[in-house]
Amino acid sequence: MKLPFYTLDVFTDRTFGGNPLAVFPNATHLPSELMQRIALEMNLSETVFIGPPETEAGTARVRIFTPRQEVPFAGHPTVGTAIFLADEITSSEGDKIRGQTFTKPPVQTPPNGELTIVLEENVGPVPVEVRFEAGVPVFAKFTTALLSEHRPNPHPVSEVAALIGVEESDIGGGPFRSELEVEQVSCGLEYFIIPVRTLEAVRRSSLDSARWKKMLSNSWAKFVYVVCMEAEGEGVDVHVRMYAPGSGVPEDPATGSAAAALGGYLSAADGTSEASLSWTVEQGIEMGRPSILHVEADRMHGATSAIRVGGSAVRVSRGTMEVPS
Numbered sequence: 001m002k003l004p005f006y007t008l009d010v011f012t013d014r015t016f017g018g019n020p021l022a023v024f025p026n027a028t029h030l031p032s033e034l035m036q037r038i039a040l041e042m043n044l045s046e047t048v049f050i051g052p053p054e055t056e057a058g059t060a061r062v063r064i065f066t067p068r069q070e071v072p073f074a075g076h077p078t079v080g081t082a083i084f085l086a087d088e089i090t091s092s093e094g095d096k097i098r099g100q101t102f103t104k105p106p107v108q109t110p111p112n113g114e115l116t117i118v119l120e121e122n123v124g125p126v127p128v129e130v131r132f133e134a135g136v137p138v139f140a141k142f143t144t145a146l147l148s149e150h151r152p153n154p155h156p157v158s159e160v161a162a163l164i165g166v167e168e169s170d171i172g173g174g175p176f177r178s179e180l181e182v183e184q185v186s187c188g189l190e191y192f193i194i195p196v197r198t199l200e201a202v203r204r205s206s207l208d209s210a211r212w213k214k215m216l217s218n219s220w221a222k223f224v225y226v227v228c229m230e231a232e233g234e235g236v237d238v239h240v241r242m243y244a245p246g247s248g249v250p251e252d253p254a255t256g257s258a259a260a261a262l263g264g265y266l267s268a269a270d271g272t273s274e275a276s277l278s279w280t281v282e283q284g285i286e287m288g289r290p291s292i293l294h295v296e297a298d299r300m301h302g303a304t305s306a307i308r309v310g311g312s313a314v315r316v317s318r319g320t321m322e323v324p325s
Helices: 032-042 075-090 092-101 157-163 199-204 209-215 256-270
Strands: 002-010 019-024 046-051 060-065 114-121 124-133 136-143 149-152 183-186 190-196 223-228 238-244 249-252 275-283 291-300 303-311 313-322
Touching (some): 002 075, 019 032, 019 075, 019 313, 032 046, 075 124, 075 136, 075 256, 075 303, 199 223, 199 238
Parallel strands (some): 060 114, 190 223, 238 275
Antiparallel strands (some): 002 019, 002 313, 124 136, 291 303
């Protein structure tokens, strides 16, 4: 059996930046065990399998796999898949893929317009607004299917600091009314968020795998997200790193689901009754894959009412995988 696939770099506007993504069209009919083996073969942070929508409102059914497990939701696959599909839906060259993958006819989009793509992920329907420039999809922004869920940190701060190889005095910071604290937050994937005060501390961070296995491998939030409210880039607000050894990803260059959790985390820290908040986030710099993520959070009546994450993506390659029938 021959399976066509495409790769994109996501949360970047240029090849070799951002987070690589593999996309397999017309593939949700495959057995789950085979999807997992394909994802391990690709060995990227995530591999996406696309199929026809299962609901009237959906654009496509999407399943997402890391090298070790299927996940209900992930950000860079959502952004990358939406831009890929928007291109196929609106392109006259997308007839073959469209016929295999979609039940909807081609869509005419203004050269500088927007198109809504609804991805049916395991977490639920995820609407994505795709922006076009000169007829080409260049940016996608999704609204999370779930608002942020928050749980307290169950570990002493000294142990948290040792987990990422920094000093206890490095933990904390932030431009808010109160000090940022270590917390567990999820918008579909659970993150153990560790704030640090300086860029030097986040650059110095390194996950202690033995401590991670003891502290987090069986906990609710297994993914470690290090956050600094200082950044290198001009106009950038936050510098982050993300470690996910339990998913076969020692460090991730761009993590949209973590950025969504960050939106809920920073929104709660802001605490404003009514507000529209936004942050530009850089990630992957230490890995040589610079990435930019745009995060928004709305607050109403003293609580977070919506979270959105956006970014760019570029196609990199296409190919065919030979899979035993």
